[in-house]
Amino acid sequence: METETSNQPPSLLLTTFNLSSSSANPVSIYRGDESEHERVTPTSKDDSKPYVTLTFAQSLDAKIAGQNGKQLILSGKESMVMTHWMRTMHDGILIGIGTALNDNPQLNTRHLPALPSTFPHRYHLPRPIILDTHLRFSVDSKLVSNYRAGIGRRPWIISSRPSSENELSEWNSKQQRLQAAGVTVVDVESKGGQIQIPALLQKLRSLGIRSLMVEGGAQIIKSFLTHAGLETGSKCVDAILVTTAPVFVGNDGVGYGQDLIVSQIPSTEHVLTEVFGRDVMMSLRVV
Numbered sequence: 001m002e003t004e005t006s007n008q009p010p011s012l013l014l015t016t017f018n019l020s021s022s023s024a025n026p027v028s029i030y031r032g033d034e035s036e037h038e039r040v041t042p043t044s045k046d047d048s049k050p051y052v053t054l055t056f057a058q059s060l061d062a063k064i065a066g067q068n069g070k071q072l073i074l075s076g077k078e079s080m081v082m083t084h085w086m087r088t089m090h091d092g093i094l095i096g097i098g099t100a101l102n103d104n105p106q107l108n109t110r111h112l113p114a115l116p117s118t119f120p121h122r123y124h125l126p127r128p129i130i131l132d133t134h135l136r137f138s139v140d141s142k143l144v145s146n147y148r149a150g151i152g153r154r155p156w157i158i159s160s161r162p163s164s165e166n167e168l169s170e171w172n173s174k175q176q177r178l179q180a181a182g183v184t185v186v187d188v189e190s191k192g193g194q195i196q197i198p199a200l201l202q203k204l205r206s207l208g209i210r211s212l213m214v215e216g217g218a219q220i221i222k223s224f225l226t227h228a229g230l231e232t233g234s235k236c237v238d239a240i241l242v243t244t245a246p247v248f249v250g251n252d253g254v255g256y257g258q259d260l261i262v263s264q265i266p267s268t269e270h271v272l273t274e275v276f277g278r279d280v281m282m283s284l285r286v287v
């Protein structure tokens with residue numbers, strides 16, 4: 001089991017992502033602005049898309065949030081540190097607008113052990129990427145204020161330009177407001193309000209994202225689990241890492257398992273199961 005004071009990403013992550021410990025240090029260094037030196041990161045065999053890691057924390061009864069979506073800190077401190085290591089290892093971190101509005105997250109690496117004060121670098125921060133078809137993202141969010149304060153990367157909002165004239169003028173004015181606050185809006189095709197995952201992944205790879213950590217929430221987990229690239233024949237998820245905490249939430253909580261059709265979930269192989277503090281983390285590879 002790794003300790004929280006280790007200066008290396010936990011072996012569970014290195015093994016899952018096929019990275020060697022000698023490449024671990026460059027993985028975690030960030031210069032503190034939009035540029036950074038070459039880093040090693042998980043990469044997909046299919047170079048038209050990023051390597052995608054789907055990861056989240058759940059209760060024993062597979063809930064990821066409480067009643068009415070109340071944010072729950074399910075991870076104990078050791079597994080939370082592990083999640084923050086995982087954040088350093090990916091170019092981008094993706095959430096849905098439901099999570100952005102509900103949790104107002106920072107998606108940074110603040111739980112990692114402090115680096116020596118003489119060390120010239122900081123931990124790598126992943127690019128925050130939010131799926132937000134109707135541009136509901138708030139310019140008052142922590143992601144925007146952290147970016148403006150120079151302690152976070154510029155957020156990218158993935159949206160879909162509407163085709164009807166009426167909706168377009170509202171979308172354009174929201175887009176202008178977001179862009180004025182420093183946010184980049186990226187247009188990707190959607191169907192029935194859902195951004196199309198294969199098109200999204202191709203777009204992100206063309207914008208330089210080699211690795212993507214998908215954190216949730218419930219609808220996003222379901223989309224990535226079941227959007228196995230049936231249309232394109234290529235898989236959308238490469239690895240799945242789930243933290244399970246020793247608590248029950250009950251029926252009122254938010255889960256991702258309802259209506260899941262198992263034949264739509266890609267085949268996986270178990271890589272490792274490890275205990276972090278009181279939690280268990282399992283890693284699987286999509287085969």
Ligand SMILES: NC(=O)C1=CN([C@@H]2O[C@H](COP(=O)(O)OP(=O)(O)OC[C@H]3O[C@@H](n4cnc5c(N)ncnc54)[C@H](O)[C@@H]3O)[C@@H](O)[C@H]2O)C=CC1
Nearest residue numbers: 056057064065069096098099194195216217218219220223
């Ligand atoms: N325990 C954990 O690890 C995590 C828990 N959460 C929890 O999840 C809850 C939020 O989950 P949800 O309400 O389901 O919101 P969500 O974060 O999954 O966002 C869903 C929204 O994203 C948009 N969207 C656009 N394209 C989409 C696509 N292809 N597939 C799915 N959605 C798409 C839609 O507007 C949709 O309503 C919060 O309570 C949050 O605390 C969120 C992340 C991690």
Ligand SMILES: Nc1nc(O)c(N)c(N[C@@H]2O[C@H](COP(=O)(O)O)[C@@H](O)[C@H]2O)n1
Nearest residue numbers: 057073074075083103105106107108215
């Ligand atoms: N790993 C993990 N464990 C939990 O118990 C969680 N609730 C989450 N949630 C995800 O982390 C985001 C919050 O991130 P910050 O602490 O603000 O950096 C939250 O929005 C979910 O994406 N994850």
